[in-house]
Amino acid sequence: MKNNFSRILMACLSFLSLESQAQDHIYSQFFNAPIYLNPALTGQFEGDLRLNLIYRNQFTGMSQNLNYMTASADLNIPDFGGGIGLLFNRSSEGTAYLVKNNVAATYSYSVGGDDFIASFGIQAGFTNRSITWNKLVFADQIDMRLGYIPGSVSAAELPDVSNKFFFDAAGGTNIVYKSMMVGASFFHINQPNESFSGAEAKLPVRMSVNASYMIPLVYNAGYTNYDGAFLIPSIIYHKQQKLSSATFGAQIKYRNLNTGLWYRTAGQGGPDAIVLSFIVDLGNRRSGEKFRLGISHDATTSRLNYTNTSGTTEASIGYQSFFRNSGNYEKFKGLQSYYFY
Structure with a gap:
């Protein structure tokens, strides 16, 4: 029996090893998490200071805990030729609360x-x-007829290591x-080693x-005139x-309204979805202060289907402004990356 528990435990560790090779979480409102999408977008905005916060609640109809959050702050510094930023990512997955917290600094030129x-x-x-x-459930906690036995304690020997720290780097x-x-x-x-086992x-x-x-979509609108109406097709591809x-x-x-319709595919058996997004910008562009509110919903179209998952919902908020008596300016007068979203 003890050998069986050992096999079960090894299977769980193998699962965790596979988990480390799974995809990072991605956002449907990808441009409302600009530094998470690409560190080269650090400082790429109209103003001195930009703050972004986005939260993703994945598969809300399932009992598993799949929550993701990204917060960032970056500065547009013309003297640096770009910007600097600070990024925080958090993910919480599964009943055993597999949690990742990441803090990173970014720089762009x-x-x-x-x-x-x-x-x-x-x-x-x-x-x-x-x-x-201790949140994991093992075979000796499951009754063949009744399922999970509340309050039961497994005889499986659990690992001593439950935390892992590592350095992580990116570029774009x-x-x-x-x-x-x-x-x-x-x-x-x-490629850091994130294993809990040896x-x-x-x-x-x-x-x-x-x-x-x-x-x-209107006459006289173009990459030198940003106040018209535009259709902006996009492709976002991730591979891990x-x-x-x-x-x-x-x-x-x-102007200050942005509505998107997307289809996401994740390969054979992946969580394909149709995504609808809506973004509104509040504020006065002339003063440089802007609040951004975004909401999106993923309707699952894969085998998991929408009935089982209830889809995925994202909410985001952003803020950007000039500092008082700022001497900041646009180094380039043409189209900027932030006009695409």
Whole structure:
């Protein structure tokens, strides 16, 4: 019997090792988590200070705990040629509360002219990964007829290690040419070992690619006139080891309103979904102060289906402003990355 428990425990550890090779969480409102999407977008906004917060509650109809949050603050510093930022990520998954907390600093630098801008960004930080072992359920806590036995305690021997700290690094680039934007970023470049056991479990590199194009819907609107109505088709692609995800869709942007419709596929058997997003900007553009509110909902279309999952909901809030008596200015007068969202 004890050997069986050992096998069960090893199976759980194997599952956790596989978990370390799973995809990082991704956001449907990808541009409302700009630094999470690409560190090259640090400082790429109209103002001195930008704050962003986004929360994702995945598969709300299921009993599992799948919650994700990202908060960031970045500064646009023309004297640096770009910006600096601070990023915080948190994820909580499963009944055993597999939690990741990550804090990272970012820096970007931009070169170019009025029609062409290339930005390069780096990110470095530390991650803490933890788990609550006594929340796991083993075979000796399950009755063949009744299921889980409340209050039961497993005889399985649990590991002593429940926390893991490691250094994590990322980098990216983003290019804007007239009405087109293309970016690429690479996360976990150093492939840190995040295993709780003695076995090595390297966190695979995640590659993200973003591409957008602005199509004016009214006369005189273009990459030198941003106040018109635009259709902005976009593609966001993520790949991490053998797992991949692609989001295709478009948003209609008119002044302070932004509505998007997307389809996301995650490969064979993945959590495919149709996504509807709505974003509104509040504030006075002339003063440079802006509040952004965003909401989106994913309707699951894969085998999990919407009836079982109740979909996924995201909410985001953003704020940006100029400092008092700011001498900040736009170094480049052409289209900026932030006009694509």
